[in-house]
Amino acid sequence: DEQLSVIGQYALNFSADVSGLCYDVSNNCLWIVSDQSRLLAKCRRDGQLIKSYPLQIEKAEGVAFNSANSVIYIVSDEEEKLFVYSIG
Numbered sequence: 001d002e003q004l005s006v007i008g009q010y011a012l013n014f015s016a017d018v019s020g021l022c023y024d025v026s027n028n029c030l031w032i033v034s035d036q037s038r039l040l041a042k043c044r045r046d047g048q049l050i051k052s053y054p055l056q057i058e059k060a061e062g063v064a065f066n067s068a069n070s071v072i073y074i075v076s077d078e079e080e081k082l083f084v085y086s087i088g
Helices: none
Strands: 020-024 029-034 039-043 049-054 060-066 071-076 081-086
Touching (some): 029 060
Parallel strands (some): 020 060
Antiparallel strands (some): 020 029, 039 049, 060 071, 071 081
């Protein structure tokens, strides 16, 4: 909320960690990247997994989604690269 009080808290059971997260306004969901589990997850706002995608990226640490063209951007600390994927 506006005072930065916690308004919800949910357990995630599909990955060992959360390295990056972004909110997808157009689909009202979350995109979560895990470097330890090496996956990209699409979730409902309550943390329930919709779909997961395996990643071959070392230390994926950030994720962003562009709803205008359904493109996911994932950044790797280890590789010092930006990976761009089309999500259909």
